[in-house]
Amino acid sequence: MLPVALGPDDFAxxxxxxxxxxxxxxxxxxxxxx
Amino acid sequence: xxxxRTLLALLAASLALVAPDAARADAADSYPNRSIRMIVxxxxxxxxxxxxxxxxxxxxxxxxxxxxxxxxxxxxxxIGTDLAAKAPPDGYTLLETPGAALTVNPQLMQVGYDPxxxxxxxxxxxxxxxxxxxxxxxxARNMQEFIAYAKANPGKLNYGSAGNGTITQLSWEMLKxxxxxxxxxxxxxxxxxxxxxxxxxxxxxxxxxxxxxxIRAGQMRALAVGTEQRxxxxxxxxxxxxxxxxxxxxxxxxGVLAPRGTPPAIVAKLSAVLTKIMHDxxxxxx
Numbered sequence: 288m289l290p291v292a293l294g295p296d297d298f299a300x301x302x303x304x305x306x307x308x309x310x311x312x313x314x315x316x317x318x319x320x321x
Numbered sequence: 322x323x324x325x326r327t328l329l330a331l332l333a334a335s336l337a338l339v340a341p342d343a344a345r346a347d348a349a350d351s352y353p354n355r356s357i358r359m360i361v362x363x364x365x366x367x368x369x370x371x372x373x374x375x376x377x378x379x380x381x382x383x384x385x386x387x388x389x390x391x392x393x394x395x396x397x398x399x400i401g402t403d404l405a406a407k408a409p410p411d412g413y414t415l416l417e418t419p420g421a422a423l424t425v426n427p428q429l430m431q432v433g434y435d436p437x438x439x440x441x442x443x444x445x446x447x448x449x450x451x452x453x454x455x456x457x458x459x460x461a462r463n464m465q466e467f468i469a470y471a472k473a474n475p476g477k478l479n480y481g482s483a484g485n486g487t488i489t490q491l492s493w494e495m496l497k498x499x500x501x502x503x504x505x506x507x508x509x510x511x512x513x514x515x516x517x518x519x520x521x522x523x524x525x526x527x528x529x530x531x532x533x534x535x536i537r538a539g540q541m542r543a544l545a546v547g548t549e550q551r552x553x554x555x556x557x558x559x560x561x562x563x564x565x566x567x568x569x570x571x572x573x574x575x576g577v578l579a580p581r582g583t584p585p586a587i588v589a590k591l592s593a594v595l596t597k598i599m600h601d602x603x604x605x606x607x
Contacts, residue, residue, distance in 0.1 A: 288372065288447040288530060289548070291574070292599035294592050298442035298576055305424035305572050306436070309491065312571055313428055316494040318486075 349586030352412055356387035359415045359577075360408075362401025362422055364394040366513020367483055368449060368530040372575045373417040376446065379598045390417075394510045397486035398422035399432040406434035410582030412591065416440065419449070419488060420574050426486025440578040443588050444595040447604075449530040449573035451492055451547035452555070456525045457539065464544040464564035471502035479505040480526035481515030488573045489515070492528045492547065495569040496561075530573070547573070 293301065312318075357380070361373045370392060377388040393401030398418060405416035423436035434440070453464065459478070461467035471478050482490040485508045497504065504526065509515040512529045519527050520540055528547075533554055535541040543558045547570030551560060561569055577595060579588055598604075 288575075288604060289450060290447045290599040290604050291445055292447075292596040293445035293576075294596065295442045295444070295588055298445040299437075301445055301572070301574070302420070302423055302437065302442060305420055306428070309424045309571065310428055312491060312495060313425070316491070316498045318429065318491065318494050 348411075348584055349590055352587050352590060353384050353386045355413065356389055357384070357413050357415060358389050358391050358408075359417050360391050360393050360401045360405045361417050362393055362395075362398035362405075363419075363483060363511035364392050364513050366516060367511045369398075369417065369419045369575055370511070370513065371531040372446060375604065376417070376577075376595065376598055379601070380594065383594045383598065396432075397426040397430065397484040399426055399430065399434075399486075402436075402440075403433040405578070406439040406580055408580050410580040410584075412579060412583050412587035414580065415443070415591070416578045417446075417575065418578070419483075420572060420576070421483075421486060421488040421491070423578075424572075425488065425491055429486040439581050441581050441583055441588055443577040443579050444592045444599070445574055445576040446595060446599055447575055449488075449575065450552050451488070451528050451530060451570055451573050452532050452536070452552075452558070453492070453496070453528045453544045453547070453561070454519075454526070454532050454536060454541040455544060456519055456522060457542050458522060459525050459542075461544070462542070463559070464561070464566060467544055468500050468502055468566075471500075471504055475503040476505060478525045479507050480528075481507045481509055481518050481524035482527075483512040483515060483529075484508050484510055488571055489528050491571045492569060492573075493526070495571060496566065499566050499569045 363369045373390045381388040402422045408414035461470045480493045518524045536543045545561045545564045
């Protein structure tokens with residue numbers, strides 16, 4: 288593992304950014320639950 | 322008399338305003354005074370479970386209270402995540418999860434929680450080293466040979482993921498997109514069962530962080546790591562970029578969250594202790 292130990296505010300920022308990034312990746316890779 | 326009444330009313334109002342803050346401060350000062358449940362929304366054996374089992378004893382040692390790892394797998398981690406989001410916000414139920422439960426599967430399926438509004442981030446513990454690994458029965462020694470073999474055998478290889486809507490699925494699907502290979506997705510209820518089925522020969526590929534013992538034992542072959550630099554624990558394994566693959570390494574991490582409404586002083590206390598734990602140099606070698 289690569290320990291990072293980000294506190295609440297920085298962690299919240301990563302979550303928000305990853306939601307947006309993964310939204311694009313999911314669309315590009317055509318990932319569905321079918 | 323009026324002045325005295327006014328004064329008393331003002332005093333009572335002041336106390337009413339101060340009392341909740343004082344109560345919250347007291348709650349943080351005495352926290353924790355009983356055992357803490359750490360929900361992991363995956364079964365034993367995968368990365369999220371492994372991280373929880375490394376930090377739980379250290380948290381227990383720091384707080385002098387039991388920290389119980391509670392595996393609640395299913396539905397791409399949404400069952401355990403939902404349970405944690407709806408738990409009493411008192412600091413005694415925590416969620417230790419990989420990012421996908423918050424950043425991938427709510428975009429693919431109906432879940433009972435809002436990943437931003439129903440949970441409070443406490444500490445992002447670690448980033449994952451995504452290792453693409455295959456069964457030694459596949460005749461490929463590196464990523465380029467694997468891609469060539471998969472292209473020569475479209476639809477005949479499969480990979481096991483930790484479930485629909487997980488980073489492990491997203492990683493393989495991004496690899497497929499980047500390289501044009503056609504391999505079949507087999508979703509499990511966590512990486513542990515997927516790893517077991519790779520060892521049993523039922524799937525040919527997995528991607529996970531906690532594969533070191535299997536790779537060292539020759540039970541799996543590491544093709545590439547999804548980090549910018551090579552990992553010191555596997556210095557001979559190239560990165561995806563070195564293997565000629567670009568854009569197949571989504572952000573992977575594990576973190577601890579608490580139900581929304583948990584007192585900020587408790588969140589701050591937990592985060593400070595977790596930061597101290599994660600700075601222990603021995604953890605980097607796990």
